[in-house]
Amino acid sequence: MEAAAYSKSNAEKNPKERKLAAACPYLPDEIWEIIFKFLNDGDTNCYLEPLSIVSKQFLSITNRLQFSIAISDETIPFLDRLFQRFPNLRSLDLSKARNVNLLLGHNEYFPLGIKSLNISNKGDLDADVLVVLSKKMKNLTSLTCSRMICMLKSDLFFIADCFPLLEELDLSYPMNISQYDFIPDDDDDREPLALPKLRKINLSGNCIKEYRQFITYLFKNCKLLEEVITKDMISMDEADSDSGSDSNNDSDIDIYSDIDNDSDRSSDDDGNDA
Known part of the structure; x- marks a missing residue:
């Protein structure tokens, strides 16, 4: 105003x-x-x-x-008017909308042509919210879920199920991280990540155990992937989970600013953490 x-x-x-x-x-x-x-x-x-x-x-x-609009709690009651006024919207920013229930109550007004969606700052990744939005935004190509409470590998797979046409995905800087957020397991080889068009993913600020294995998994499953951003990423070493050591202990954590496809990071990096 x-x-x-x-x-x-x-x-x-x-x-x-x-x-x-x-x-x-x-x-x-x-x-x-x-x-x-x-x-x-x-x-x-x-x-x-x-x-x-x-x-x-x-x-x-x-x-x-x-073509773009930011929605706050104050504007949610007027979504029908806003979307009627701007018929060619392609980008929707919901990062400032705190009242998710009120937002979902107006989901019938969401335009079908949205290509880019920002749902950052929403606490936990709400499965119900994603399902509702996915039904209205079937052609979404860019999703930003930055600064959530936490981000798990299971969230990544759920996002892929909801928005399989994503080309850009931002999961950066969750507020709470632990060594259990992104853990490779035997199912990874049998469960492909259904994001065939993904070109860019931002994992900055996340905690990833065996990050090289996980990044390799991403490139293997996402054939069009060109860029993986890992600034301030925390990579957990293969320490004995039963040792009872603090997850913030320097002997267990390596912090890399960017992987840059650098296959020459030697074991000296791990040795210096000891």
């Missing part, structure tokens, strides 16, 4: 936009769309809002050019 008021105030003080519209009343919407796309600043849409108050024609055009 403050941004809208600010934009309206600017338009009133500096009527260049209105003069522009008055000088070219004959231009079709298609030409204006090209002009507005040239002026627009990526996903911020900072130039669309002041243009939208110039005229009804400009309002209609800018509404069609709005």
Whole structure:
């Protein structure tokens, strides 16, 4: 609301936009769309809002050019109006929406064309939420689940079941981590990760036991995978789980800033942790 008021105030003080519209009343919407796309600043849409108050024609055009939107608890009750106003939305940011139950109560209004979804800062990964969203966003290609309470290997497989067309996946920086989050097991060879189109995955800040084995598993199962981000990743050594040692002990944890497909990390890295 403050941004809208600010934009309206600017338009009133500096009527260049209105003069522009008055000088070219004959231009079709298609030409204006090209002009507005040239002026627009990526996903911020900072130039669309002041243009939208110039005229009804400009309002209609800018509404069609709005491809991303962030939803908060305050805007959830108006989702039906928002989605009607912006018919071409492709990206939905729910990271600031805390009331998940209220959000799910309005899921029937979610547009079907969403390609990118951000559900970060939601505590635990809620299976019910993912199932509901997956039914409305069957063509989702980008999912961000950053800064959740925790992130487990089982969550990764559940996400794959819900959104099999993902090309980008962000599971970075869970708030709580342990040596049991990503543990390789015998089922890994028999249970492929159903993300055939995955090109990029962000595992920064996670705790992964035998990380090389897990990364190899990812590349083996995701044939199109090009990038694995592992900044601040914690890799658990193969220490005896019955030793009772603290999981934060330096002898059990190696911290790597990035793997960079570096096959030359020698055993010296492990030896230096002793």
